[in-house]
Amino acid sequence: MTLTRQLARYAVESRFEALPQAVQHEAARAFLNWVGVTLGGSAEDASRIAARFVASEGATPVSSVIGHGFRTSIASAAFVNCIASSVLAYDDAHLPTVAHPSGPAAAAVFALAQARAVSGAEFLNALALGIEVQCRVANMLSLPPAPMNPKFYVNGFSGPIGVAAAVGRLIRLDEQQMRWAIGTAASQASGFRAAHGTMNSHFRPGSSTRAGVVAALMAEMGFDCIENALEVDGGFIDVYAPGSDPEMALAGLGEHHEMLANRYKAYPCGIVVPPTIDACREIRARIPAGAAIARVELAVNPLVLTLTGKREPRTTIEAGISVYHWAAAALLCDQLGLDTPEAACVADPAIAELRGRIEAEARPDLGKGEAMAKVTLADGTVLESHVIHARGSLERPLTDGELNTKFADLARVRLGHDAAEALREMCWQVGDLADVGGEIGVLLP
Amino acid sequence: MTLTRQLARYAVESRFEALPQAVQHEAARAFLNWVGVTLGGSAEDASRIAARFVASEGATPVSSVIGHGFRTSIASAAFVNCIASSVLAYDDAHLPTVAHPSGPAAAAVFALAQARAVSGAEFLNALALGIEVQCRVANMLSLPPAPMNPKFYVNGFSGPIGVAAAVGRLIRLDEQQMRWAIGTAASQASGFRAAHGTMNSHFRPGSSTRAGVVAALMAEMGFDCIENALEVDGGFIDVYAPGSDPEMALAGLGEHHEMLANRYKAYPCGIVVPPTIDACREIRARIPAGAAIARVELAVNPLVLTLTGKREPRTTIEAGISVYHWAAAALLCDQLGLDTPEAACVADPAIAELRGRIEAEARPDLGKGEAMAKVTLADGTVLESHVIHARGSLERPLTDGELNTKFADLARVRLGHDAAEALREMCWQVGDLADVGGEIGVLLP
Numbered sequence: 001m002t003l004t005r006q007l008a009r010y011a012v013e014s015r016f017e018a019l020p021q022a023v024q025h026e027a028a029r030a031f032l033n034w035v036g037v038t039l040g041g042s043a044e045d046a047s048r049i050a051a052r053f054v055a056s057e058g059a060t061p062v063s064s065v066i067g068h069g070f071r072t073s074i075a076s077a078a079f080v081n082c083i084a085s086s087v088l089a090y091d092d093a094h095l096p097t098v099a100h101p102s103g104p105a106a107a108a109v110f111a112l113a114q115a116r117a118v119s120g121a122e123f124l125n126a127l128a129l130g131i132e133v134q135c136r137v138a139n140m141l142s143l144p145p146a147p148m149n150p151k152f153y154v155n156g157f158s159g160p161i162g163v164a165a166a167v168g169r170l171i172r173l174d175e176q177q178m179r180w181a182i183g184t185a186a187s188q189a190s191g192f193r194a195a196h197g198t199m200n201s202h203f204r205p206g207s208s209t210r211a212g213v214v215a216a217l218m219a220e221m222g223f224d225c226i227e228n229a230l231e232v233d234g235g236f237i238d239v240y241a242p243g244s245d246p247e248m249a250l251a252g253l254g255e256h257h258e259m260l261a262n263r264y265k266a267y268p269c270g271i272v273v274p275p276t277i278d279a280c281r282e283i284r285a286r287i288p289a290g291a292a293i294a295r296v297e298l299a300v301n302p303l304v305l306t307l308t309g310k311r312e313p314r315t316t317i318e319a320g321i322s323v324y325h326w327a328a329a330a331l332l333c334d335q336l337g338l339d340t341p342e343a344a345c346v347a348d349p350a351i352a353e354l355r356g357r358i359e360a361e362a363r364p365d366l367g368k369g370e371a372m373a374k375v376t377l378a379d380g381t382v383l384e385s386h387v388i389h390a391r392g393s394l395e396r397p398l399t400d401g402e403l404n405t406k407f408a409d410l411a412r413v414r415l416g417h418d419a420a421e422a423l424r425e426m427c428w429q430v431g432d433l434a435d436v437g438g439e440i441g442v443l444l445p
Numbered sequence: 446m447t448l449t450r451q452l453a454r455y456a457v458e459s460r461f462e463a464l465p466q467a468v469q470h471e472a473a474r475a476f477l478n479w480v481g482v483t484l485g486g487s488a489e490d491a492s493r494i495a496a497r498f499v500a501s502e503g504a505t506p507v508s509s510v511i512g513h514g515f516r517t518s519i520a521s522a523a524f525v526n527c528i529a530s531s532v533l534a535y536d537d538a539h540l541p542t543v544a545h546p547s548g549p550a551a552a553a554v555f556a557l558a559q560a561r562a563v564s565g566a567e568f569l570n571a572l573a574l575g576i577e578v579q580c581r582v583a584n585m586l587s588l589p590p591a592p593m594n595p596k597f598y599v600n601g602f603s604g605p606i607g608v609a610a611a612v613g614r615l616i617r618l619d620e621q622q623m624r625w626a627i628g629t630a631a632s633q634a635s636g637f638r639a640a641h642g643t644m645n646s647h648f649r650p651g652s653s654t655r656a657g658v659v660a661a662l663m664a665e666m667g668f669d670c671i672e673n674a675l676e677v678d679g680g681f682i683d684v685y686a687p688g689s690d691p692e693m694a695l696a697g698l699g700e701h702h703e704m705l706a707n708r709y710k711a712y713p714c715g716i717v718v719p720p721t722i723d724a725c726r727e728i729r730a731r732i733p734a735g736a737a738i739a740r741v742e743l744a745v746n747p748l749v750l751t752l753t754g755k756r757e758p759r760t761t762i763e764a765g766i767s768v769y770h771w772a773a774a775a776l777l778c779d780q781l782g783l784d785t786p787e788a789a790c791v792a793d794p795a796i797a798e799l800r801g802r803i804e805a806e807a808r809p810d811l812g813k814g815e816a817m818a819k820v821t822l823a824d825g826t827v828l829e830s831h832v833i834h835a836r837g838s839l840e841r842p843l844t845d846g847e848l849n850t851k852f853a854d855l856a857r858v859r860l861g862h863d864a865a866e867a868l869r870e871m872c873w874q875v876g877d878l879a880d881v882g883g884e885i886g887v888l889l890p
Contacts, residue, residue: 057505187649200668
């Protein structure tokens with residue numbers, strides 16, 4: 001047996017009914033989170049340009065360009081929707097590899113489900129499969145014994161393969177076709193991290209999902225490839241991550257579900273900021289009504305200040321990665337979410353004033369997922385909090401209720417309250433639908 | 446100045462009138478050769494499936510899917526036509542790097558020229574530019590001091606960048622947009638050689654041209670990237686070919702034209718077979734009418750027998766890479782070309798009989814581009830030939846007349862004689878056309 005064959009066989013034989021209930025439920029959570037971040041991101045510039053580009057090409061109208069009110073081809077819809085789901089940096093993270101697997105997988109399987117009748121069980125099975133294969137390939141590439149050059153953008157390498165498996169399963173490729181699809185997907189693996197912070201960094205997941213969709217649909221038509229592209233001499237692993245151990249992608253396949261290590265982000269902020277937010281949030285809950293804050297002291301891992309140490313952000317992007325801004329907002333605002341890094345919040349005089357009074361100490365003895373906050377009130381009361389695991393971490397995943405709140409915050413960018421509620425309910429019920437694309441498609445803007 | 450900026454500036458400022466006459470003429474030759482191999486390859490399975498796939502997506506009908514009688518988007522037409530131009534392995538070769546630059550460049554600029562009015566001068570300038578940038582990037586990646594892993598498929602890395610430059614020039618990107626386009630193109634670089642021999646090996650150039658087209662068209666709409674993607678830490682060179690010298694892509698830019706080292710293949714055969722064909726061809730011209738061949742002795746570099754030493758081919762693909770089959774056909778057939786590896790020729794009793802009597806000696810003292818043939822006739826006459834440089838080599842490029850013959854052989858796959866002649870004449874006149882896409886588009890099947 002070989003890696004390509006074993007992944008292909010697992011994909012071809014995968015069944016929703018065989019998945020543990022936790023995995024079934026996690027796939028629904030991934031879908032709900034993906035629909036939310038896609039709606040929320042659909043108004044951003046990168047998404048608008050991508051939508052305009054695919055509109056300029058034209059297509060038989062099949063799959064929704066979410067938030068833009070038109071349909072296009074499966075591959076183009078997956079491309080744009082995946083960009084939209086990525087652009088707020090609010091999507092998901094597979095923490096061991098810092099990959100974001102649900103965007104490419106969900107964008108592809110949803111676009112496909114609008115082209116052919118797909119039941120809820122088939123849909124969630126394919127989505128779980130696409131995430132699982134991506135997490136496993138990313139582990140194989142990124143972790144010891146032979147970690148890939150970290151300057152490669154790992155989603156661009158794991159994404160096409162996982163998407164090909166997911167779409168290939170939905171269109172019922174046989175094992176040989178699935179091996180071709182995985183090969184053609186792997187031959188499109190690409191991307192480096194240096195362009196992070198530009199629109200290109202969102203093009204990458206969009207391009208990954210497109211690559212996997214095309215690989216699967218062309219394999220169905222008979223477009224062939226070698227059958228062992230991942231592990232053959234001179235193939236995928238050999239050129240991109242020589243020395244990687246195929247067994248890392250295969251160990252416990254069907255028993256251990258690596259997709260359960262995927263988590264949804266709790267805030268649209270830099271990945272090291274949430275522990276500080278949570279510490280400030282805990283303290284805020286204990287501040288008596290009307291009490292004034294005299295002093296704020298934070299203690300964080302040194303990396304936090306290196307990555308997010310800008311005290312006076314001027315733009316949304318700077319605010320999203322300012323630990324000072326988030327700490328001040330966490331202490332003063334009723335709600336945190338999409339609005340927090342926006343102009344009105346950034347310019348709010350109370351928040352700006354408090355930002356200027358926060359002291360942050362770099363403490364090498366604190367972990368990257370850890371933070372301490374100490375607030376002294378005007379009357380001398382001292383309130384302290386020490387967060388070991390932030391919301392959205394592996395140890396403290398968002399609850400279903402927290403996902404609902406996040407969804408509501410995101411969906412309002414494109415939908416009114418009632419329409420957002422209806423869509424959210426339908427997303428939770430996705431596993432029971434007879435025709436996922438038809439029943440959910442009509443609810444999308 | 447940086448590599449990305451210098452390439453972008455060169456592209457933005459490039460003008461047909463500034464090119465030496467030899468480069469202008471070579472661009473027209475590249476286009477004629479490309480139209481021929483695209484027509485000839487359009488009937489092959491890989492091309493048919495690709496055409497069927499893009500037809501299934503639908504599109505505003507703009508650019509011709511050559512040989513298939515329909516139009517699609519710029520990017521999809523470039524994708525399919527580039528696959529067709531590659532599939533016969535009869536296209537071109539930049540010998541220092543074994544890259545095939547004219548397929549991605551010509552497929553992209555021609556598809557673009559059908560979408561917007563492009564003059565012949567603009568067209569040939571962009572085509573020469575696209576080939577030039579690919580050759581230079583391929584040299585930088587493939588040659589010392591730090592040659593890239595040869596298992597990477599070099600066209601997949603040089604192709605998107607050259608195509609982005611060519612298309613970007615035609616749509617008049619400014620320097621900043623051109624830098625974004627080059628970056629987004631580079632971020633799609635991909636491909637390994639292990640899939641050679643399957644349809645996937647033709648998907649690769651098709652995907653390269655698509656990548657460059659999309660990068661340029663999206664940059665025009667404002668989709669940004671970092672402006673120094675090629676040379677930045679963690680960027681293109683750093684992740685794929687660390688240590689490569691950017692100066693190799695820049696030396697003599699505008700004065701030395703590396704695209705003149707690109708050559709068109711003389712026969713649809715393995716790259717080491719032509720010297721033997723030419724030696725047998727020279728002898729055939731000297732065989733008196735009616736004389737019978739008693740013995741054939743070949744002497745070739747050992748690599749020739751390693752790569753192409755199958756004496757009794759059974760399929761078209763095997764015949765294309767059998768030095769015995771090609772030698773026998775070269776001695777017996779009036780014409781050599783697309784038909785030579787086909788079933789009727791492979792099964793021809795006279796050719797099969799002669800194949801069985803050819804002796805080939807591996808001679809390490811002969812170069813890979815060299816071959817000797819010795820034919821003994823029934824009356825004892827001995828005819829000998831020693832070829833140092835085969836047709837289609839750097840030293841002995843195809844003449845314009847030989848390109849015409851090759852074109853006629855290829856065009857007949859999809860066009861009758863008169864239509865092929867008319868198309869050929871229009872291709873030679875491409876530099877004088879006011880609207881390349883309009884005037885040539887109507888002549889395409």
